[in-house]
Amino acid sequence: MQSRRQLLKTITTLSIGGLSQSVFAGSAGNQLTGLTDLLHTTTSPDEVAKDEAFWKKVAAYYQKGTDTINLEQGYWGKMALPVEAEYIRLTKKINQEMSWYARKYWAEDFKQVKHTVAAALGAEVNEIALTRNATESFVNLITQYKGLQKQDAVLWADVDYPSFQRMMQWLADEHSVEGIELSLPASGNKQDYIDAYANIFEKHPNLKLMLLTHTSNQHGLTLPVKEIAALAKSKGIDVICDCAQSWGLVNFQMDDLGVDWAVFNLHKWIGSPVGVGALYMRTGTLDRVSPFPGEAEGNESVQNRVHIATSDFASFLAVPDAIAFHFAIGGENKAERLRYLRSRWVSVANKLPNIEVLGAQDQDCASGMGGFRIKGQTTKEQVSALQQRLENEFAVFTVVRKDLASGCNIRVTPQVFTTPDEIDTFANALIAIDKAL
Ligand SMILES: Cc1ncc(COP(=O)(O)O)c(C=O)c1O
Structure with a gap:
């Protein structure tokens, strides 16, 4: 696999060099220049995963929702603010130029x-x-x-x-x-x-x-x-x-x-x-x-x-x-951070007598996404009631998944802007739920 720096260089060259032929001259890639502050070169992904100052910087590139602790980030991904800005700009430009752009430049840009x-x-x-x-x-x-x-x-x-x-x-x-x-x-x-x-x-x-x-x-x-x-x-x-x-x-x-x-x-x-x-x-x-x-x-x-x-x-x-934003954070840094956030609540849940953690038992099979349920409570009604409790009593938003052969479960998915404190609030909710059983 290419190093992160090599990959970012390739991608920056491709994006800046490529789309600049079109009416969108210099559009893609313009946002990249501000991202160098995210580049960590000396520390390992393992260390970066726990570097709260780094993740604070990353989080500043996202506009978070305000109402709940949203641990349902698996549906689709929030765009980072520079990507969102570029998407809005491109949408307006396309709506302005329409077929003149599409007929003349789209095929080349799409290829790029x-x-x-x-x-x-x-x-x-x-x-x-x-x-x-x-x-x-x-x-x-x-x-x-x-x-x-x-x-x-x-x-x-x-x-x-x-x-x-x-x-x-x-x-x-x-x-x-x-x-x-x-x-x-x-x-x-x-x-x-x-x-x-x-x-x-x-x-x-x-x-x-x-x-x-x-x-x-x-x-x-x-x-x-x-x-x-x-x-x-x-x-x-x-x-x-x-x-x-x-x-x-x-x-x-x-x-x-x-x-x-x-x-x-x-x-x-x-x-x-x-x-x-x-x-x-x-x-x-x-x-x-x-x-x-x-x-x-x-x-x-x-x-x-x-x-x-x-x-x-x-x-x-x-x-x-x-893609450039993703590689500015670093693919491995991101994966390790999300796994770290999962293990933060899973290590608590694994000690609770009434909670069953699903999926990966080792880090080899783990991602940042996880799943759990109350032991023996596998029906859609039971797991939906648990999801509602998390939402209403603890302001933690999750989602019910229904398709495992072993029964339903709650899926828990943090994002790069999720804080350890939010994960701890969720873990404390699990402790409270377990204790009340
Ligand atoms: C494992 C998996 N496969 C396929 C899909 C479908 O993806 P899309 O909505 O992009 O078609 C999803 C979406 O949630 C998914 O999680």
């Missing part, structure tokens, strides 16, 4: 944005297509996938994004192949999850395609994708990796995952405006997925696997600023 995304992911530009969200990327992959025969099976897991699970079931039905849902352990360590996948691969030698979620939207579990994908590859199973919740929450580049196909959005943890996704297909793997209906044949670039049509121009154009 794609270069920036590819550089950030450590991918070749022909391996990246931009989409409007992760769902669009995923739907295109599964509906255009050519590999299924009658005797095959497709696999998904309870930790996968619920609508993607339903789409995998649809795919199985559509092709009259076997659809298999794997129930992963409610909590576990890296080896537990590798073993669970190894066992299901052994049990179903007819598996042909699987969905593998890097970071689960249910409880933040981050699977050892590289190991599981390598095992799948050795069995001839195609893997679609869902990185919608992981990119930016966890720090990685494509080589760290070792998957052929992956779907992303940038509007969660990369902090772009809403409406930007990406599809990754490794060079040499396009022949198993047809071009988008009516698009030109050819396996040179993944771009002909999607057709995004008229989209939010300004959202895409603000992406280089969002």
Whole structure:
């Protein structure tokens, strides 16, 4: 992986150098100059994670909501103020220039944005297509996938994004192949999850395609994708990796995952405006997925696997600023900080007799997102009542997730501007709830 400084330099060069051809001369990248104060060069991410002065500086780049302690930051990502300002400026400019801009400059600028995304992911530009969200990327992959025969099976897991699970079931039905849902352990360590996948691969030698979620939207579990994908590859199973919740929450580049196909959005943890996704297909793997209906044949670039049509121009154009801001904080610094905030409440919760922490039992599988419930209380009604209690009695906002095989849970997601004091307020709420049981 390139160092943070190298990456930031690449991205700054791409964004400033690229879009300056257009009417938006000098737009993307202009915000970067003020960000140098965020760059920490001498300390390790481990140390940065606990450096409150650093995170105070980061927090000053965001406008926080005021009403509650919002620990539901997994829905979509708040734009940093420089990104928000650029997005507003671009929106106005697009509305002013309209087709004159779009007809003359958009195609080149769009290509340049794609270069920036590819550089950030450590991918070749022909391996990246931009989409409007992760769902669009995923739907295109599964509906255009050519590999299924009658005797095959497709696999998904309870930790996968619920609508993607339903789409995998649809795919199985559509092709009259076997659809298999794997129930992963409610909590576990890296080896537990590798073993669970190894066992299901052994049990179903007819598996042909699987969905593998890097970071689960249910409880933040981050699977050892590289190991599981390598095992799948050795069995001839195609893997679609869902990185919608992981990119930016966890720090990685494509080589760290070792998957052929992956779907992303940038509007969660990369902090772009809403409406930007990406599809990754490794060079040499396009022949198993047809071009988008009516698009030109050819396996040179993944771009002909999607057709995004008229989209939010300004959202895409603000992406280089969002990526630059992300790398100014530092991908690993951010991931470590968020894991630190999770472990701050999880270490308390693990000692409480009536609280069950879900997902990662070790740091290898942890992200900043976490999940918990009261032991034995797994129904939607019970967990919703707990969410309401947190909100109404303790002013802590969280969300109920309903799709784990073990039952419902509360998802807890801080952001880079969440303070340790806010996490402690939440942990104290857990202590009070546990004591009252
Ligand atoms: C794990 C996971 N996959 C997929 C998605 C869908 O992302 P999008 O809304 O960008 O399509 C989400 C969104 O919450 C998610 O958390």
